[in-house]
Amino acid sequence: MRVLLVDDNRLMLEGLQSLLEAHDIEVVGVAIDGMASVDLACELSPDVILMDVRMPGCDGLEATRRIKARMPQARIVMLTTSADEDDLFEAIRSGACGYLIKSIDTDTLVEALEHAREGIPPFSPGLAAKLLEEFARVSGAQDPAPPPASALRGEGAQASGLSARQVQVLRLLAEGLSYKEAGTRLYLSPRTIKYHMGQIMDRLHMENRAQVLAHAGRMGWTDSPADS
Numbered sequence: 001m002r003v004l005l006v007d008d009n010r011l012m013l014e015g016l017q018s019l020l021e022a023h024d025i026e027v028v029g030v031a032i033d034g035m036a037s038v039d040l041a042c043e044l045s046p047d048v049i050l051m052d053v054r055m056p057g058c059d060g061l062e063a064t065r066r067i068k069a070r071m072p073q074a075r076i077v078m079l080t081t082s083a084d085e086d087d088l089f090e091a092i093r094s095g096a097c098g099y100l101i102k103s104i105d106t107d108t109l110v111e112a113l114e115h116a117r118e119g120i121p122p123f124s125p126g127l128a129a130k131l132l133e134e135f136a137r138v139s140g141a142q143d144p145a146p147p148p149a150s151a152l153r154g155e156g157a158q159a160s161g162l163s164a165r166q167v168q169v170l171r172l173l174a175e176g177l178s179y180k181e182a183g184t185r186l187y188l189s190p191r192t193i194k195y196h197m198g199q200i201m202d203r204l205h206m207e208n209r210a211q212v213l214a215h216a217g218r219m220g221w222t223d224s225p226a227d228s
Contacts, residue, residue, distance in 0.1 A: 001117055004046040005030045006037040008055040023110050034063030041067045047117045053080040053087050061094050068095035075116050085130055098122035121210040125176040128213055169196040174213050
C-alpha cells in the first residue's frame with residue numbers, strides 16, 4: 001500500500017511514517033500543509049491519503065476539495081484530533097472517504113487504511129452513527145413522513161431481500177463498529193462480516209458501505225438497537 005501523509009505537526013508525521021513502515025506500508029510522501037499535498041497527490045497517485053483537518057493556511061478540508069477536483073478517484077481519510085460534527089460532515093461533503101480520531105490504536109489505523117484502499121469507508125466508533133443521524137435529519141426535513149414501524153423493527157430491510165443475519169451486521173456497522181468488532185459481537189470472523197457486507201451491497205445494488213449505511217438510515221432500518 002502506498003500512502004501520502006499530510007499533517008502540519010512534523011513530530012506526528014515522523015511517528016506515523018515509522019509506524020506505517022513497520023507494518024509494511026510504504027509512505028511515498030509527506031506534506032506539512034494542504035497546498036503542498038495537492039501537488040504531491042497528483043504527482044504520486046497514492047493508494048490512500050491520510051489528511052489532518054486543521055492546518056494553517058490551506059486546511060485539510062480545502063485540500064481535500066482541491067485534490068478531489070483534480071483526482072476524483074483519490075481516497076482521502078481524515079486523521080484528526082477533532083471529533084466536531086461540523087468537521088466530520090464537511091469532510092464527507094468535501095470528498096473524504098473516512099474520518100478517524102488520532103486516539104485510535106495502531107492495528108485499527110492499519111485496518112482502516114486497508115479498508116480505504118478497498119473502497120470501504122473507515123470511521124472511528126460512533127462517527128458513522130452521527131452521519132446516519134444527520135442524513136436522517138436532512139431526509140426528514142425533505143420528507144416529513146416517518147418510516148413505517150415495520151422498517152424500524154428491521155422488517156423493511158428483510159423485505160428488501162436481506163437475511164436476519166445481514167440485518168444484524170448492518171445495524172452493528174451503522175453503530176460505527178469495525179468488521180472485527182462486529183464479528184466479535186456476532187461470534188463471526190471479520191472476513192465473514194466483510195462477506196455479508198458484500199452480499200448486502202449486491203442485494204441493494206450499491207457500490208460501497210457508505211451508500212448502504214446512508215440508505216439504511218434513510219429507510220429507518222438502523223434506528224433500533226442492534227441485535228447481539
